[in-house]
Amino acid sequence: MDRKAFFARACVVGLLFATGLAHAQQRGATKFGVYADDDGTLVLSPAVTVSGTPVEGATVGASYLADIVSASSTDLVSAATKHFEERRDDVSGNLSYTTRSYLTLGGAFDWSRETDYRSYTPSAFVAKELFDRNLTLSAAYAVSLNTVGRSGDPGFSEAMTNHSVTLSGSQVLSPDTVLGLTWQGQFARGFQASVYRYASVYQLGSLAFQTPEVVPDARDRHAAAVNLHHHLTGPIYLHGDYRLYLDDWGLLGHTVSGQLFYEISKDLFVRFGERAHWQTGADFYARRYETRLRYMTSDKELSPLWSVTTGVKIDYLWRSGAGALLSGLGINAKVDFIHVSYAEFEPLDALNAWVGELGTSVTF
Amino acid sequence: MKRLIALSVLAALAGGCANVKPWQRGTLARRCMALEGDPEEAVLEQHVFAYREGAAGAHGGRGGGCGCN
Numbered sequence: 001m002d003r004k005a006f007f008a009r010a011c012v013v014g015l016l017f018a019t020g021l022a023h024a025q026q027r028g029a030t031k032f033g034v035y036a037d038d039d040g041t042l043v044l045s046p047a048v049t050v051s052g053t054p055v056e057g058a059t060v061g062a063s064y065l066a067d068i069v070s071a072s073s074t075d076l077v078s079a080a081t082k083h084f085e086e087r088r089d090d091v092s093g094n095l096s097y098t099t100r101s102y103l104t105l106g107g108a109f110d111w112s113r114e115t116d117y118r119s120y121t122p123s124a125f126v127a128k129e130l131f132d133r134n135l136t137l138s139a140a141y142a143v144s145l146n147t148v149g150r151s152g153d154p155g156f157s158e159a160m161t162n163h164s165v166t167l168s169g170s171q172v173l174s175p176d177t178v179l180g181l182t183w184q185g186q187f188a189r190g191f192q193a194s195v196y197r198y199a200s201v202y203q204l205g206s207l208a209f210q211t212p213e214v215v216p217d218a219r220d221r222h223a224a225a226v227n228l229h230h231h232l233t234g235p236i237y238l239h240g241d242y243r244l245y246l247d248d249w250g251l252l253g254h255t256v257s258g259q260l261f262y263e264i265s266k267d268l269f270v271r272f273g274e275r276a277h278w279q280t281g282a283d284f285y286a287r288r289y290e291t292r293l294r295y296m297t298s299d300k301e302l303s304p305l306w307s308v309t310t311g312v313k314i315d316y317l318w319r320s321g322a323g324a325l326l327s328g329l330g331i332n333a334k335v336d337f338i339h340v341s342y343a344e345f346e347p348l349d350a351l352n353a354w355v356g357e358l359g360t361s362v363t364f
Numbered sequence: 365m366k367r368l369i370a371l372s373v374l375a376a377l378a379g380g381c382a383n384v385k386p387w388q389r390g391t392l393a394r395r396c397m398a399l400e401g402d403p404e405e406a407v408l409e410q411h412v413f414a415y416r417e418g419a420a421g422a423h424g425g426r427g428g429g430c431g432c433n
Binding site: 030031035045047049063065067131132133134164166170172174175176178182183184186221222225227229231237243245253255261269277279281301302305307313315317332338353355357359 | 385399403416
């Protein structure tokens, strides 16, 4: 076990122990996600989270998430790898402390491992509530240290580091409306290609040769989002979100989403959601390459595309009165349908996917 | 886009002047109004979209102001 893995596991054990000592406001939650698409990918994602308040103002938490992937998608066929199955383990922990003047300081770490990838991400944030808690400002920084490997090739190892800075603010506009603004910059350096993906070069209308994907080793990404949450009337609440994305690979994206909540009772609500995303392709992406270029990719996520997501969620949270040992018990379920349309990706015109989730929570 | 951002900032500043009092925040404290919703759902959702799209980020904002903690 390497030092990073040992440190990550030691932190989780420590956090779980600290959470176990907590005497108030302990929460445990589970989530089981299923992703299936018509391109041959199936992902099962069980997750468990625990958090607690060991002393007033402090919160500690830990979570575990697994991705169990079975895939034989178009990307893999183009890479001459017909099918693969693998598992990713992701462990994270966090702690924060809020003072009586509503200043919050926090830190977290995330460690994930799969057959050919290791990632370790420490992070820190600060948040301050101002003007009678009408305005919340926060800043966060994370650095993700990644080691990229290649399955079946123990000699292959490349590094990639991603620095992430997030600035955000939320403002209470009225007793019925909250506005949120977020900017995030991500600055990645190092190996960012897929070791399994090949770009095809066509000459005189037929495939001449395939070459391993090559992309720049630096990528600066910026995303800015506006969120508005509003209580419309009676049991009806509306959320609206817009995100602008751009990076120095030439990708520009717009994402709009809206959600309508119907509060059936104090404990139960139904949420209907719609999301639309549109993006241009990276500057070096081409439907067909006719000669070898410095940068070449067959990554459909770097091609021009649009997608729509439609979903519904039902969420029930029972809460007991003050003084009870068990203070809350929740269950929720969600189904999303995603349609992605690729304008310039030859192997695939469109992709349809279903996402299902079932969650539970308990609060002491 | 610039107009949208400018309008949002102006709206935020105007709201700051409104100064909603703690006893007026019953609605803001409801689950349907939370800026940070179901944390487990958010992790899985960002994971799905990060693999299906080239764009990512700006999910990390922190909510506040509900007066519920």
